[in-house]
Amino acid sequence: MAQQWQREYDFAVKVARKAGEEIRKAGESEIRVMTKSCTVDLVTKTDERVEKIIIGSLKEEFGEGTHCFIGEESVAKGEQCILSDKPTWIIDPVDGTTNFVHGFPFVAVSIAFAVNKHLEFGVVYSCLEDKMYKARNGMGAFCNDEPIQVSDVQEIKKSIIISEHGVDRTPEKVKKIFSTMQKILCIPVHGLRGSGTAATNMCLVASGAVEAFFEIGIHCWDIAAGAVIVKEAGGILLDVDGGPFDLMSRRMVSANNDIIAKRIIKEIEVFPAERDDAPV
Ligand SMILES: O=P(O)(O)O[C@H]1[C@H](O)[C@@H](O)[C@@H](O)[C@@H](O)[C@@H]1O
Numbered sequence: 151m152a153q154q155w156q157r158e159y160d161f162a163v164k165v166a167r168k169a170g171e172e173i174r175k176a177g178e179s180e181i182r183v184m185t186k187s188c189t190v191d192l193v194t195k196t197d198e199r200v201e202k203i204i205i206g207s208l209k210e211e212f213g214e215g216t217h218c219f220i221g222e223e224s225v226a227k228g229e230q231c232i233l234s235d236k237p238t239w240i241i242d243p244v245d246g247t248t249n250f251v252h253g254f255p256f257v258a259v260s261i262a263f264a265v266n267k268h269l270e271f272g273v274v275y276s277c278l279e280d281k282m283y284k285a286r287n288g289m290g291a292f293c294n295d296e297p298i299q300v301s302d303v304q305e306i307k308k309s310i311i312i313s314e315h316g317v318d319r320t321p322e323k324v325k326k327i328f329s330t331m332q333k334i335l336c337i338p339v340h341g342l343r344g345s346g347t348a349a350t351n352m353c354l355v356a357s358g359a360v361e362a363f364f365e366i367g368i369h370c371w372d373i374a375a376g377a378v379i380v381k382e383a384g385g386i387l388l389d390v391d392g393g394p395f396d397l398m399s400r401r402m403v404s405a406n407n408d409i410i411a412k413r414i415i416k417e418i419e420v421f422p423a424e425r426d427d428a429p430v
């Protein structure tokens with residue numbers, strides 16, 4: 151069955167690259183910025199247009215009605231975010247929208263494919279770096295077709311940890327986010343980083359550039375593809391309370407190994423985030 155979904159996988163890489171070219175072109179002209187859940191949750195016409203290009207290409211290639219879609223901007227416009235057993239594409243057309251608006255050079259196209267609620271493959275194209283990350287279950291993880299694997303660091307004091315502050319500026323949540331970061335920084339670790347895109351952060355874990363990335367408040371489309379890439383690069387995924395990873399829970403720890411993951415989890419001050427699949 152190793153060849154199952156190969157055609158979908160190959161096509162996802164092609165579509166991600168085409169989407170990345172659209173983002174690069176759009177970045178050279180005036181970017182019209184709008185907002186979604188709050189004044190710092192940005193969206194642009196490019197996000198919407200690129201998502202339409204991705205979904206339109208997939209429907210054209212695989213037929214209308216054969217697959218389901220969860221796209222960040224479609225959900226933002228009211229479509230359901232329910233992962234069924236049907237073959238489903240989980241898409242973030244522009245991960246790092248704030249970066250895109252500001253010209254901060256980390257913007258990724260994230261495309262994942264799930265069947266029976268199980269992630270089959272993930273593709274993350276960091277389009278300003280021209281780095282194509284991809285992974286299929288049981289087939290390893292790659293960046294520009296070179297195999298990648300997580301870091302072998304086991305000592306937390308020799309690690310770089312990535313986290314993000316997200317778009318929620320509620321004082322009590324911001325306090326927990328920065329209190330967590332302060333506790334981790336003062337373990338001490340070598341450093342804290344954040345690229346501004348969860349998909350890229352996960353690929354940095356998978357490629358061994360950092361030891362872990364965690365965030366509360368991300369969405370399934372931010373992390374679905376990166377989850378496959380981290381796992382296939384030898385990393386692990388957990389819930390922020392140490393339980394099993396739950397794609398729709400809006401919280402996640404991805405790490406190079408269990409030791410680093412569990413050490414980070416000890417410091418995380420958890421706060422609630424409504425599930426992606428919560429009843430509307
Ligand atoms: O750029 P997005 O698709 O909105 O996702 C970003 C989010 O905006 C940012 O606040 C962080 O949560 C990142 O981890 C997301 O990828």
Ligand SMILES: [Mg+2]
Binds near residue numbers: 242244348372
């Ligand atoms: Mg995103």
